[in-house]
Amino acid sequence: MSDQPILAVLGAGSWGTALATLAARNGVPTRLWGRNAAALAAMAATRRNQRYLPDLELPAGLAFEPDLANALHGATIVLIVVPSHAFAEMLDEIVPLLDPAANIAWATKGFEPGTGRFLHELVAEKLPGRAAAVITGPSFAREVAGGMPSAVTVHSEDEAFAQQIATLLHAPNFRAYTGKDVLGAELGGAMKNVLAVATGVADGMQLGLNARAGLITRGMNEMLRLGVALGARPETLMGLSGLGDLVLTCTGDLSRNRRLGIALGQGIGIHEAVAQIGQVVESVVTADEVVRLADKHDLDLPISKGVRAVLHGEVTPVEGLKALMAREQKPEYPKGLFGPY
Numbered sequence: 001m002s003d004q005p006i007l008a009v010l011g012a013g014s015w016g017t018a019l020a021t022l023a024a025r026n027g028v029p030t031r032l033w034g035r036n037a038a039a040l041a042a043m044a045a046t047r048r049n050q051r052y053l054p055d056l057e058l059p060a061g062l063a064f065e066p067d068l069a070n071a072l073h074g075a076t077i078v079l080i081v082v083p084s085h086a087f088a089e090m091l092d093e094i095v096p097l098l099d100p101a102a103n104i105a106w107a108t109k110g111f112e113p114g115t116g117r118f119l120h121e122l123v124a125e126k127l128p129g130r131a132a133a134v135i136t137g138p139s140f141a142r143e144v145a146g147g148m149p150s151a152v153t154v155h156s157e158d159e160a161f162a163q164q165i166a167t168l169l170h171a172p173n174f175r176a177y178t179g180k181d182v183l184g185a186e187l188g189g190a191m192k193n194v195l196a197v198a199t200g201v202a203d204g205m206q207l208g209l210n211a212r213a214g215l216i217t218r219g220m221n222e223m224l225r226l227g228v229a230l231g232a233r234p235e236t237l238m239g240l241s242g243l244g245d246l247v248l249t250c251t252g253d254l255s256r257n258r259r260l261g262i263a264l265g266q267g268i269g270i271h272e273a274v275a276q277i278g279q280v281v282e283s284v285v286t287a288d289e290v291v292r293l294a295d296k297h298d299l300d301l302p303i304s305k306g307v308r309a310v311l312h313g314e315v316t317p318v319e320g321l322k323a324l325m326a327r328e329q330k331p332e333y334p335k336g337l338f339g340p341y
């Protein structure tokens, strides 16, 4: 692993731009690639990402590269921040262009649509033999860009690589922790997007603060049950990548997934709501994959399933909430807190 990394960030939306800015401010030679060459040229000229983070002044050390091969040439760390639906295709595109020394990190939250495969599984399959790390945790791009205090976590089986990524991003107002539970960290970041829709729907329907807290807590329970079934460590899910991001996204109005839920709860149709948000809303594809994984492990996750059904228009938000409240009475933890569930 090189001591002086060269970073290529792929994906010039809100989060890619914010992370590239952190690294460039730390003196890391950083190139930002995006699929929109005109937008990149405008960023280079104005030092602003006008569409996604207009208030952030982009540092002088950040370069903009519309050509993927040029962006990857000599890059020793490639950080992927495209939406989950574009992740597999992005990997396929970079495979023939990567520097032999390049290792891979990603900050995308979600699964491969249609298969429920984790993003680290795609990386292992398409880019075997390279160190791989996920960056996740409660971090609205806009707050990070505004220099507001934030803490994330970087998980990799390769502890030195996790540490290298954490150091690359670390800043006075940006703490990056490390860990080794890639699956747990990915699961928390993906699932909280689905659960944020549930609390958003309840808030959109003005069901009150008790409903919100109940949904967050029972949503956390769903995250733990699926996590344990998949082999995640419960403490990962109780940390920044799970509970931390769940609380942020279920309560913070900057969350696009929460805003989608609020709109649905107010009776706005899904297409109109997503169009109004105008950015990636990962729950729209992730809800299917959470339910796919739950079904595979014979788990009943009523909140996640309800969100999926509402997103598909199979039930209205009112019917979905009614169904949740009508479930049978039972112990809060039928098989113990961290038991087999």
Ligand SMILES: NC(=O)C1=CN([C@@H]2O[C@H](COP(=O)(O)OP(=O)(O)OC[C@H]3O[C@@H](n4cnc5c(N)ncnc54)[C@H](OP(=O)(O)O)[C@@H]3O)[C@@H](O)[C@H]2O)C=CC1
Residues within 6 Å of the ligand: 011, 012, 013, 014, 015, 016, 034, 035, 036, 052, 081, 082, 083, 084, 086, 107, 108, 109, 110, 139, 140, 141, 142, 278, 279, 280, 282
């Ligand atoms: N924003 C945040 O606060 C955080 C986001 N994340 C995660 O980061 C990921 C990216 O989200 P975010 O940056 O917020 O999304 P944005 O909506 O802000 O930007 C999405 C970016 O992805 C680009 N894009 C879309 N489709 C493709 C594609 N097929 N190939 C290449 N680029 C594509 C868009 O390009 P174009 O403009 O041309 O459409 C745009 O630059 C998501 O998984 C999200 O969950 C994680 C933590 C925080």
Ligand SMILES: O=C(CO)COP(=O)(O)O
Residues within 6 Å of the ligand: 109, 137, 138, 139, 140, 141, 193, 196, 245, 248, 249, 254, 255, 256, 257, 258, 280, 281, 282
């Ligand atoms: O992941 C995020 C914060 O950690 C961003 O959440 P949204 O995608 O819901 O805006």
